[in-house]
Amino acid sequence: MARGFLIILFYIGAFIVILFAAAGRLNWGMGWTTVGIRTVISLTALFLVDPELVEERSQIGPGIKHWDMVLASLSLLFVYPFTLAVARLDAGRFGWSPSFHWAVQAAALVVFALGNGLALWAALSNRYFSTFVRLQEDRGQAVVREGPYRFIRHPGYAGIIAAALALPIALGSLWALIPAVIGTGGFVLRTFLEDKTLSKELMGYEEYARQVRYRLMPGIW
Numbered sequence: 001m002a003r004g005f006l007i008i009l010f011y012i013g014a015f016i017v018i019l020f021a022a023a024g025r026l027n028w029g030m031g032w033t034t035v036g037i038r039t040v041i042s043l044t045a046l047f048l049v050d051p052e053l054v055e056e057r058s059q060i061g062p063g064i065k066h067w068d069m070v071l072a073s074l075s076l077l078f079v080y081p082f083t084l085a086v087a088r089l090d091a092g093r094f095g096w097s098p099s100f101h102w103a104v105q106a107a108a109l110v111v112f113a114l115g116n117g118l119a120l121w122a123a124l125s126n127r128y129f130s131t132f133v134r135l136q137e138d139r140g141q142a143v144v145r146e147g148p149y150r151f152i153r154h155p156g157y158a159g160i161i162a163a164a165l166a167l168p169i170a171l172g173s174l175w176a177l178i179p180a181v182i183g184t185g186g187f188v189l190r191t192f193l194e195d196k197t198l199s200k201e202l203m204g205y206e207e208y209a210r211q212v213r214y215r216l217m218p219g220i221w
Contacts, residue, residue: 007058008042018084030105030171031088034112041116050127052139057131061138065197068133068190075186079164082179091172100172108169115163121148122156129156133194135201143204151218153209154191158216161187191215 015038019031046054060069090096123129125147128136135141148155161184168176195215198205215221 008039008046011042012039015080015084018081019088021088028091030091030109033109034167034170037109037113037116041120045120045123049123053123053127053129056136056139057129060132061130061134061136063137064132064134068193071186071190071193072132075183075190078179078183078186079160080183083164083167083176083183086179087168087171087173087176090175097172097174100169105170105172108166111166112163112170115159115161115166118148118159118162119156120159122159125149126156133190133197135197141202143202143208145208145212150212151214153195153212153215157187157191160184161216188216 012035016035019035020026020028126144126149128139128141128144130136152158164180164184164187165177168174168180192215195209199209
């Protein structure tokens with residue numbers, strides 16, 4: 001628990017530094033609101049997620065797919081540090097983007113919160129919610145059908161993608177959509193590759209895929 005709390009402190013601290021260091025000011029309401037949402041989600045995960053899963057996510061287990069380590073790392077760089085850095089320079093200091101109506105930013109903020117909530121729900125429902133793709137034979141991995149997995153096969157990715165695309169709008173930066181779109185494109189590719197991996201290596205997954213047809217968005221894909 002203590003280690004997890006320290007990790008969260010470091011993560012939230014980095015989030016704040018990236019958002020505000022180059023913004024040139026601290027009185028940025030939307031910036032602090034996004035920090036607050038991430039803090040609440042992170043602390044909720046710390047107290048509710050299975051401790052065994054926390055341990056799994058904090059290490060590199062056997063059989064990890066090295067292509068996913070590379071793809072995940074690059075995707076996350078674009079989704080958070082790069083997106084936040086562009087947003088802080090744009091909306092936080094230089095004002096490159098046109099002004100957004102407050103209702104548009106508020107709606108994006110709701111999507112950001114719901115996306116993070118969906119990712120958390122997926123982690124709470126799936127004790128095999130590993131950081132990187134691997135068949136967890138050492139943990140007796142089986143197909144998960146509970147929670148959001150009843151509706152789509154990769155709700156964790158769906159939540160991350162929704163939150164990442166909403167974040168630039170919530171912060172008032174069109175330019176920050178560029179790294180956000182690049183990063184979420186990486187998560188879409190991860191979804192496709194992980195789905196193929198699970199179909200080949202995880203017993204019962206092909207049957208589950210026939211029952212739950214869509215990977216990320218019901219009715220589309």
